[in-house]
Amino acid sequence: MSSGYKSWILLTGFILFYVAYLLLGALVFSTIERPVEDKLKRDIQVLKEEFLNQSCVNATSLENFLERVLQANKYGVSILPNSSASSNWDLASSLFFANTLVTTVGYGHTTPLSDTGKAFSIFYALLGVPFTMLVLTACVQRLMHLVTYGPIGMCRQRIGLDPLAATAIHFAILLLLVVLGFFVVPAVVFSHIEDTWSFLDAIYFCFITLCTIGLGDYVPGEKPGQKFRSLYKISVMVYLFVGLMMMYLVLRAFHRMADLHGLTSFFQLPHCDEDIEEDKEPIIEAGPEDQHEAEASAKPLDPASQTSYNTINR
Amino acid sequence: MRCPTLLALLAGVMLYLVIGALVFRTLESPKESKEHEKLLHTTRDFLQNHSCVTAQNLSDLIKSVVKAVEAGLDVKHSSTNFTSRWDLASAFFFCGTIITTIGFGNLSPRTKWGQLFCVCYALVGIPMFGFLLAGVGDHMGTGLRKAVWKMETLFLKQRVSPTYVRVMSAVLSILIGCLIFLAVPTLVFKEVEDWSFLEALYFVVITLTTVGFGDYVAGSNRKDGDLFKPLVWLWIVFGLAYFASILTMIGNWLRVLSKKTRAEMEELRAHATDWTQNIQNMSMDFRIPNPLDLNDPFLLQRRRWKRSTRRRVRRGALGHRGRQGVIGENGHLPNRWVTHTSSMTRLEVVRLGGGEVRTEGARLGPGVGLGVGLRPDCRVSARSEGRSLGRTVARSLSMPAARSMMELDYDPDPIATMMMPWESGSVSESPESDSRSVVSSSDSHTSEVCTAGQGIPFASFDPSGGLCTEQRGRQGVSRLVYFTEDVRFPVPLQQLPKSPNSTKPIPMSPISSVTPLPPPPGCKMLDFFGENLAYIDESSDALSDRNQPVEGGVSPLPRIHRMRRQLPHRSPLRERRDSDLQPPSNPPTPPPLSHLRD
Numbered sequence: 001m002s003s004g005y006k007s008w009i010l011l012t013g014f015i016l017f018y019v020a021y022l023l024l025g026a027l028v029f030s031t032i033e034r035p036v037e038d039k040l041k042r043d044i045q046v047l048k049e050e051f052l053n054q055s056c057v058n059a060t061s062l063e064n065f066l067e068r069v070l071q072a073n074k075y076g077v078s079i080l081p082n083s084s085a086s087s088n089w090d091l092a093s094s095l096f097f098a099n100t101l102v103t104t105v106g107y108g109h110t111t112p113l114s115d116t117g118k119a120f121s122i123f124y125a126l127l128g129v130p131f132t133m134l135v136l137t138a139c140v141q142r143l144m145h146l147v148t149y150g151p152i153g154m155c156r157q158r159i160g161l162d163p164l165a166a167t168a169i170h171f172a173i174l175l176l177l178v179v180l181g182f183f184v185v186p187a188v189v190f191s192h193i194e195d196t197w198s199f200l201d202a203i204y205f206c207f208i209t210l211c212t213i214g215l216g217d218y219v220p221g222e223k224p225g226q227k228f229r230s231l232y233k234i235s236v237m238v239y240l241f242v243g244l245m246m247m248y249l250v251l252r253a254f255h256r257m258a259d260l261h262g263l264t265s266f267f268q269l270p271h272c273d274e275d276i277e278e279d280k281e282p283i284i285e286a287g288p289e290d291q292h293e294a295e296a297s298a299k300p301l302d303p304a305s306q307t308s309y310n311t312i313n314r
Numbered sequence: 315m316r317c318p319t320l321l322a323l324l325a326g327v328m329l330y331l332v333i334g335a336l337v338f339r340t341l342e343s344p345k346e347s348k349e350h351e352k353l354l355h356t357t358r359d360f361l362q363n364h365s366c367v368t369a370q371n372l373s374d375l376i377k378s379v380v381k382a383v384e385a386g387l388d389v390k391h392s393s394t395n396f397t398s399r400w401d402l403a404s405a406f407f408f409c410g411t412i413i414t415t416i417g418f419g420n421l422s423p424r425t426k427w428g429q430l431f432c433v434c435y436a437l438v439g440i441p442m443f444g445f446l447l448a449g450v451g452d453h454m455g456t457g458l459r460k461a462v463w464k465m466e467t468l469f470l471k472q473r474v475s476p477t478y479v480r481v482m483s484a485v486l487s488i489l490i491g492c493l494i495f496l497a498v499p500t501l502v503f504k505e506v507e508d509w510s511f512l513e514a515l516y517f518v519v520i521t522l523t524t525v526g527f528g529d530y531v532a533g534s535n536r537k538d539g540d541l542f543k544p545l546v547w548l549w550i551v552f553g554l555a556y557f558a559s560i561l562t563m564i565g566n567w568l569r570v571l572s573k574k575t576r577a578e579m580e581e582l583r584a585h586a587t588d589w590t591q592n593i594q595n596m597s598m599d600f601r602i603p604n605p606l607d608l609n610d611p612f613l614l615q616r617r618r619w620k621r622s623t624r625r626r627v628r629r630g631a632l633g634h635r636g637r638q639g640v641i642g643e644n645g646h647l648p649n650r651w652v653t654h655t656s657s658m659t660r661l662e663v664v665r666l667g668g669g670e671v672r673t674e675g676a677r678l679g680p681g682v683g684l685g686v687g688l689r690p691d692c693r694v695s696a697r698s699e700g701r702s703l704g705r706t707v708a709r710s711l712s713m714p715a716a717r718s719m720m721e722l723d724y725d726p727d728p729i730a731t732m733m734m735p736w737e738s739g740s741v742s743e744s745p746e747s748d749s750r751s752v753v754s755s756s757d758s759h760t761s762e763v764c765t766a767g768q769g770i771p772f773a774s775f776d777p778s779g780g781l782c783t784e785q786r787g788r789q790g791v792s793r794l795v796y797f798t799e800d801v802r803f804p805v806p807l808q809q810l811p812k813s814p815n816s817t818k819p820i821p822m823s824p825i826s827s828v829t830p831l832p833p834p835p836g837c838k839m840l841d842f843f844g845e846n847l848a849y850i851d852e853s854s855d856a857l858s859d860r861n862q863p864v865e866g867g868v869s870p871l872p873r874i875h876r877m878r879r880q881l882p883h884r885s886p887l888r889e890r891r892d893s894d895l896q897p898p899s900n901p902p903t904p905p906p907l908s909h910l911r912d
Contacts, residue, residue, distance in 0.1 A: 011449045021442065022413070025435050026405035032428045034400045040424075044382045051375050057364040065360050066379055072353045073380050089343040091335055098334035102327075106525035108419045113349065117341040118516040124334050129523045131330060135323045142320060204429045211440055213417030216528060217424075251441075 092230035096221075099237045102128035103244060105214035109222060140248045147174065148253050167257045178250050182210065182243045190220060193232070210243045403543045407533065410547045413439040414554060416526030451555040458559075462487050491560065495522070495553040503532055506542070522553045 052059060089097075093110065100107050101121060112118050148170065155166045187202035197205070197218065205218040221232045361367060399421055408421050412435065423429050462483045469479045496518055503514040509530065517530040533543040 011453065014446055014449060021439060022406055022409045025409035025412075025439070026402055028431060030400045030402060030405045032423070032425055032431065036425050037400060040382055044378065047375065047378055051371065054366075056366045061360070061364070065356060068353060068356050069376055070379070070383055072349050073383065089339050089346055091339060094339040094342070095331060095335035097338055098331050101525055102331065102334070104415070104524045106417065106520065106527050108527035108529055111527045111529040112338065112342055113345045114341055115512055117338065117345075118512055120337060120341060122516055122519045125519055125523050125525060128330060128334070129525075132327060135327045138320050138323055142317075200426060200429065204433060207433050207436065208417065211436055212415045212524065213412055213436065214419070214526065215417045215422045216419035217422040
């Protein structure tokens, strides 16, 4: 029972620590963002006053007008002249929207306006999210064999490294490759294509997207007059999918490594259990003697290996 | 997961996305174009009414206003006293949405430093939240499962079918969760935020699946006060944990199903090979009669064996491979295959159900499943001592009895191994058609029962869930054991003096490849002893009042008492069985001790 208590205590401690983390974040964000917000607000006030001064518009009609404009803008309908050409709901954009819905990124730059659309989104999300998770997990499982077990086994056999060190090194390399391939390179590409984005903006976008947070402040392909818009959106979709897979892979490799190093049992967290049954080989491949064991135990399943009844001497 | 399955899944997701895109386009484009027209209208009207405003000025103003709004400002209420949107409560909420990866976006950092800090914050916070979610989900899941288990036991006491109970418990757990985490918040948001019901539900679902569009955000108007936002955040945490546990549950079911199908495929394959060999050998000795008549002291006997085998297995007698040398003694072959199947299914059940089933499996004893293969040993050895067992037993047990036993018996004791052969034996008459009909009848029995018992392999309370996987194992075992039992008859009867009822044809199918293990020497004495005592017990049972628990009057052995106390649920079984049972007329014949000493 002590372990049960221990787990409860750990959990409460964890929750408290988490709350403290949130408070810390809130403080920092507040301090950083508030001055900028102040400034922006003041600028807007000035702008409005200037506008009102130089024209015959009175405040209330301007307010009403702005309200309408903003409401439309919230739904992605813009009044600005350039953007009137492309719709937010042509096939490529709808596909992009469905993808953000199903991968739970959810930018929010376009949202369903009609009631039917909202109802449909509910059902679509309820079905699609588990479905996507299943597919991603399945892909990651197969990828794990390729990316994790193979190299580590090879590492162990050829170089003869200690398993703990091998997994740690492998994880570090994997992390580096993923960061390079899925954050830095796409950020460069995005910052080139989108002219209003800086490199930091692009990296911020990649990160927020691949963690499925999806704030929606930066969305690629929304620039009016974007060339090859459909192709661009679809390639962003593919990037999103593959990137998510990579993130899960990294996460799973980390979980395995933590298991191996005993971190999960130290913190009383759930183990990476599902893999143990399904994967045929452990993360460190069994030595030759283990494989013999496995084969020997598998043999009785083969009925031909049993001596037949006729061989019994009566 | 297999490659074709994976590809199929990928194709499925792509198809799903395309379908969704088409539907969304059909639903949304008309409304969008309508909105656009309305806006154009309004702009034109405005420009007409206020002629001193040029279009250029207007579009400039609009651009800056829109930018400000995207930065998170609330431009509608142009009051001069400025209330920042980054007050502590809102910032807390924002951090919460970052960490849970919901990411509403109604508020987002605009500065470079803010964005950089956001990235680092999320890098640390998201895994942390993942762990927290795992922990909370675990506790919540266990709590829910305990409650559901209590309900299940309640229902089981009232003799409702286990399948029904399992399905109901699954449905109930989902319903309870949905009620607490979906329905109640929807109503609350509907009231507090003044949304319609659909909008509130839309917000709840989009938030709990962590999509988080941000078009509707609870607590975005200030008048609710600062208490509302932390409450919303708490609800998000628990709702997410609930969703995660539901998803794991569904994942477990799918895994169980896939494993069971794989196990069944393996078993069926092995059965098929085995059976063909049996058929070949069957033609040789099917005419040997089954002389002996015994009633069911077997039930008790088997229980004793089960306990003794459990004890043996616990003592580490898993080395059944070591017993191979004893082949010639009574014609048994090592029953590795059978043991493995049942052990496989047992371990599967143990693994699949997660933590709670692990405890259940531990309670039932690791040796139970493994003892399946070992059990027929003792029986067979007893028989090899010259007692042939009951065709009359088979006839006395009706089919419903066996079926009920299999259904209600959550002790993974292969009663089926006992009863099925006898049953089938009673049905069949002619030798050749016997074997086939026997097999088919046993087939139908087990398949019937198993399909009845399958239901949803809900992993929560799994002695009953283990029932069906066990039955699958037992199915194989029972059929094999059927052959086993009948195989024994030619062997001992050749050793024994001729028995009187040699005229009765018996479907004999000497087992070719599957035989139980040769028992340890101590088993024989134990068996004979146990069988006699069991017979005495059973007779006293049958003759006494059925509903009364059996006192220890007849059998002095404390072991039997302990077994009785352990298995109180057998009373309904016993009732039904006793109705068909005649008082034991043929006491077990004493074993020829000469053979014992061999």
